[in-house]
Ligand SMILES: *[C@@H]1O[C@H](CO)[C@@H](O)[C@H](O)[C@H]1NC(C)=O
Ligand SMILES: *[C@@H]1O[C@H](CO)[C@@H](O)[C@H](O)[C@H]1NC(C)=O
């Protein structure tokens with residue numbers, strides 16, 4: 202426990218001091234550096250100063266949610282988690298829940314921060330909304346989950362209300378690192394079923410919310426990639442990885458890293474398991490060119506979650522990575538696969554295509570992924586193997602190149618990374634572009650009051 206307290210203190214100090222530094226930097230650049238001002242045209246962001254009960258205080262309870270994992274170990278390195286081993290430079294034990302911290306730390310080094318809310322094009326709320334939701338989802342406050350976010354709203358109305366009122370919240374944005382589903386419980390559900398009602402509150406309708414998974418008909422939210430474990434600090438580390446991905450021998454045709462599918466009821470995970478078990482006996486190296494047709498990495502009971510080596514190595518050696526939905530349609534594994542140059546195979550549009558429009562352009566899906574409708578597989582006997590074996594080798598190579606080109610856009614590079622690496626737009630930069638554009642595209646009468 203002493204270690205933990207010490208550790209959180211360090212985190213607090215670091216965040217506080219980097220905020221000061223970046224605020225000083227940005228204020229000097231607004232006055233003295235005309236080039237920066239030019240680049241920052243229409244891109245100024247003001248970070249709302251929130252009391253620590255909305256962010257850092259929430260971390261001190263990281264071990265206190267009895268039916269949720271203790272997430273204290275993953276707070277290290279501003280939410281990237283511990284390094285996978287001491288000599289690793291780019292790989293961390295990252296927990297996707299901590300995207301809120303990762304985002305907060307990264308926005309402190311965004312080049313167009315302003316101290317003046319009146320000149321800002323967007324206002325960022327450094328609120329750890331998904332962590333704040335744990336006390337409703339897994340804690341004692343389950344019966345007041347309709348209150349999630351009300352404290353924040355009250356604060357925004359009472360402390361410097363002019364910042365909200367300038368555009369009635371239409372220029373505000375924040376990150377919540379759980380699927381939107383967890384925050385979409387209708388306000389009149391009594392007794393509560395699952396989730397808080399944050400996204401159902403009219404108080405927040407005007408705010409842009411970045412989540413790892415949006416709803417089928419998203420209202421205020423936009424999906425951004427789940428963080429993977431890859432956070433390179435400089436261009437050399439990034440390029441070394443790309444080399445490795447490109448050269449890696451792909452010895453298996455398809456890979457599924459995950460759990461589930463063991464029950465008797467028909468579903469896509471079960472179909473995948475059955476197909477894999479049969480594939481081993483019916484196909485051989487000679488007639489396929491692969492030494493393994495189907496590789497299953499068993500990730501049941503969360504054993505892979507903070508151990509990227511378990512699945513990254515096999516993904517490097519596979520041509521296709523299957524991405525069947527689990528409890529919800531999206532998976533972090535989609536981004537792990539792209540990072541490994543493994544061509545993702547989707548079974549429903551909600552798994553990615555209708556989600557990550559900013560990061561994975563919709564029209565490019567045929568170039569970097571395969572789509573096989575799950576109904577065809579589960580109910581009509583279509584074999585995934587037959588579809589994948591039917592794609593010519595030359596086509597496969599082209600697809601893999603397209604996947605590799607996407608790697609920068611789905612990675613969250615390490616905070617404080619080298620200037621060279623900052624020239625590559627990563628998942629964070631792309632999300633900021635998307636948020637600024639969304640705010641800009643709102644009808645003028647909303648933004649010019
Ligand atoms: C942390 O947990 C304690 C009790 O375990 C509770 O009193 C306190 O309000 C919690 N703090 C936050 C910020 O949730
Ligand atoms: C929430 O409400 C239900 C139904 O009224 C009740 O059974 C349950 O004990 C309550 N839970 C808590 C943590 O208060």
Ligand SMILES: *[C@@H]1O[C@H](CO)[C@@H](O)[C@H](O)[C@H]1NC(C)=O
Nearest residue numbers: 369370403404405406407647
């Ligand atoms: C959201 O925007 C609408 C239209 O601009 C406005 O009428 C409403 O009051 C705003 N909501 C809040 C909570 O500020």
Ligand SMILES: *[C@@H]1O[C@H](CO)[C@@H](O)[C@H](O)[C@H]1NC(C)=O
Nearest residue numbers: 477478481493494495496497
């Ligand atoms: C298929 O065979 C390989 C090598 O014999 C083995 O490593 C792998 O676990 C098998 N896959 C399945 C799904 O049984």
